[in-house]
């Protein structure tokens with residue numbers, strides 16, 4: 010028969026501490042949070058039996074490298090210390106018999122104290138119970154090897170509460186040094202509802218702690234009153250605030266806004282554009298969202314500072330707000346949300362989901378209200394965070410309507426809102442990519458067709474959403490630029506006409522070659538517009554276009570060809586419907602026709618919205634000079650300004666590149 014008697018698990022403390030250090034906590038620094046938390050919880054427990062008890066936690070970095078954490082909490086009897094401190098996973102905070110309900114406490118897992126072994130090789134706790142004043146003080150000492158000892162100190166004059174003393178691990182002394190302790194206490198404990206202070210040397214840095222008698226005193230003497238005076242040459246530096254900055258009383262709203270802006274500067278390092286109050290009573294959440302003063306890359310929902318029961322959970326907690334809310338940084342305190350065991354993330358449950366929704370709602374309502382207000386803040390907000398507005402409009406109908414009314418768009422009619430485009434043209438036609446817009450813009454502009462550039466982040470999706478909703482809501486039909494729009498704009502000439510103009514177009518191509526521009530002949534409306542200049546800035550788009558052409562039927566493929574990658578960087582598309590162009594193509598090639606073509610190039614360049622560079626201006630002057638002289642002499646197309654005969658490119662090819670022809674003539 011086998012021995013079926015139940016036995017207790019043995020715990021290898023090294024393994025557990027290693028697990029905590031490497032896999033649960035983000036680093037050794039959390040040891041201080043766990044100690045603060047135990048102090049605060051002990052005070053909470055004492056308040057249940059002694060409501061008027063002192064509520065202080067004092068941190069004393071000592072000269073021998075150890076650290077004292079003294080609380081005025083409930084303390085422990087020998088039996089409690091035996092049960093609670095020596096059993097991994099045992100916590101008084103789940104135990105309703107010990108006075109208060111679990112939701113009152115910060116701790117719950119019964120492992121927090123062990124985190125001190127990440128920085129200490131010995132944890133000592135000297136304690137006296139406030140519940141049982143007759144019980145003697147006790148001293149519990151736990152060692153990193155997993156052993157502990159527990160003694161009563163019947164003669165010690167120890168006040169109720171506990172004093173934890175950590176002896177640093179070799180090479181990890183810096184974690185217990187004054188400066189580190191002060192910084193960590195301020196980071197984790199600045200909003201704690203009890204009085205937390207660190208003892209620092211007067212008039213010098215916290216690291217310069219002088220040797221003092223307390224360091225070498227016997228253990229019982231270290232159990233100082235938690236509200237005691239500082240040692241000579243030292244002062245208490247308070248790190249906690251009695252009220253969160255957003256919950257404090259201020260003389261007026263302006264004073265509150267200033268104080269919150271200051272808090273934001275200290276906490277996040279920026280002066281906010283505005284603040285949004287946050288409150289989700291269901292989850293005991295309160296706080297503020299600060300609007301960033303500068304644009305940030307979209308997405309991610311930002312990272313936020315989260316306190317649970319006023320203890321810092323994390324300075325960069327993600328997932329609190331939806332993706333579109335990347336323009337705010339929040340600080341919240343929650344009493345109804347739960348931490349994960351590491352206490353560095355929020356535990357996902359229904360309360361968290363409801364909280365996320367409510368917070369998103371608060372930020373969204375503020376945004377809508379602000380944008381509707383047409384104040385200076387609204388203008389500043391749109392100028393800075395228009396991407397966030399666009400992003401929110403992708404999921405939110407109200408914001409979508411608002412976006413159509415307030416967001417400025419680049420259009421071929423100038424900068425307009427979508428509502429303005431619709432009011433003027435009865436519909437909203439948009440180019441979904443920047444390249445498409447750039448190509449179509451000059452032609453559309455010349456024809457008075459309004460095309461909206463939807464090539465920037467979110468815009469194509471935003472306009473597609475508007476398009477999918479169908480006409481109405483004051484925007485008329487919203488639709489992407491279609492094959493029909495393009496075909497109307499640029500149509501190929503007939504094969505006969507193409508043949509007839511082959512030589513002239515080829516000769517013209519030579520004129521434009523030094524300008525890195527190809528010459529193409531199409532026909533389009535209006536006939537008075539002789540030429541448009543198409544740009545090619547994006548090789549990828551051209552590859553896509555070529556692939557599409559390979560698949561497209563003949564007509565569509567021809568149309569696309571008007572936009573397809575020219576060998577050169579640009580294409581000058583001549584309009585065969587224009588009499589000027591027809592005259593130019595019919596004229597015998599020469600310097601005058603070359604000058605005419607260059608003039609068309611410059612005017613098309615102007616029309617495309619590109620700035621005129623010095624070279625282009627010189628080209629214009631040179632061409633005008635040739636045309637003027639030819640006109641004054643009554644010369645024809647093929648007649649050189651100097652009377653000789655020449656091809657389209659003129660006698661000297663440099664003339665094609667600039668004003669050289671004029672100088673030589």
Ligand SMILES: Nc1ncnc2c1ncn2[C@@H]1O[C@H](COP(=O)(O)OP(=O)(O)OP(=O)(O)O)[C@@H](O)[C@H]1O
Nearest residue numbers: 047051093100101102116117118119120121122171
């Ligand atoms: N300063 C203290 N005063 C009184 N009791 C304490 C103190 N520190 C620890 N204890 C007791 O020891 C128990 C274990 O503490 P520990 O920090 O390991 O876990 P916890 O605080 O209960 O939970 P968590 O792991 O979530 O922090 C506590 O539940 C508490 O009863």
